[in-house]
Amino acid sequence: MHEDYVVRVVVEGTQVLGYVASSTRLVERARRLHRTTPVATAALGRALTLVGILGLTMKENQRISLQIECRGPLEGILVQGNAKGEVRGYVSQPWVILPSKEQGKLNVEDAVGAGSKLLVVKDLGFGEPYVGSITMPRGGIAYDLAYYFASSEQLPSACSAGVYVGKRGKVLSAGGFIIHTPSGTPLDVIDTLEENISRLGPVSHELFQGKTPEDITAFIFSGLPYRIVGKDPLRYRCRCSRRRAKNVLLLLGEKERQELFETQGKAEVHCAFCNRTYLFFPEDFAQGRQ
Known part of the structure; x- marks a missing residue:
């Protein structure tokens, strides 16, 4: 099992920023701590992966939280991340069981519920935290986060997160990515990214097949002058004592x-x-x- 980490990427001559993560170990740790069912594991794992990426965009002593007020049976999800790559989180109803979708895909969308409320809370270390929120159009979490970026922060983004759960409930692989394409990004760059992403398989399956975040980065940014500018560890860590x-x-x-x-x-x-x-x-x- 690979170590969990995030690769940070820039595209030369643009303001495009990319983050590609593997998060298998930390999602499996969360599953063991909370004894989640497969669909709850997948939902919590997606949220943990994405908040882990977002945490690395914060400054020291700052943290970010994603809070989902679910309309589905999970009821609620809360995850937090910080600039050290430390994440933690929980799901209100970890024992939810739902029928799988086609090809055995876990039904995260119904477990969370379209129309749920997503809150993004940024604690910058002074005064009241910044809170942004949206009504989630799908409930799959990654697409909804991309919708949040576009509607609340005017930052067009591509977001993906996935968790591959084995027959016995163990997390076999998990990961995701966030790519920001700010206003002014050349259209040919956006077209190339969209085409590459459309041909990419689920991130969790790519990782399960032995691909690394660097491999996935090379695929997503193929044809573009990209440069890896950093590699940061991720881990599940609770700060309680x-x-x-x-x-x-x-x-x-x-x-x-x-x-x-x-x-x-x-x-x-x-x-x-x-x-x-x-x-x-x-x-x-x-x-x-x-």
Whole structure:
């Protein structure tokens, strides 16, 4: 299994930027953490792959989130990424089962639901975060993100993400790409990219067959003077800790915390991103104890 990483690409003489990712390991880790069914794995994996790419476009100490308020049975998806290539996320209903589409393709579109709401939240590290949103025309996530870029940021883009799940539920391959073609991009460049992308198979299948992000990049940008300008690792990493969990209980206030201990004898803080539960007892909050 290849390491997860993103290849960053520019097309000489233009403002075209491309990002091609492999994300198999991190999506499989998410599947194991959340015990997702295949269709939930595919939906969460697509979102994690895309937010991983977007996170690498942020500056240090900034992060970006994709939040989907699903009309379908998944109910909700939340994923986050940062400039270090660290991603985390979860799906509200990880045990959803839906009939597959033609040729056994997982039905992510119905699991998410056309008409769902996609929110893109950029925490730039100062003041209120920037929030953009759209009503998702399809529910497949990648196409909807491209629609968001075009309608909300006036940035024409091609987006793709896929997850290949084996018969036993394991993630066999996952990856995707985002290509930005800003206003003013020469039409012949756009035509070449569109033609190449139309001939490219699903990214997850290309990766499963042994292709690398560099191989896929070469195919997408064939016929163009492209240059790879960077290669960044991706990984699933949750930032929760016992100290942060304790701070959550401290924010409750002493009265509320005491009532919790009197009724239950303990307090639990559960992290939705990694499924870890932190247990606390009254003595953990004794005077002077860290």
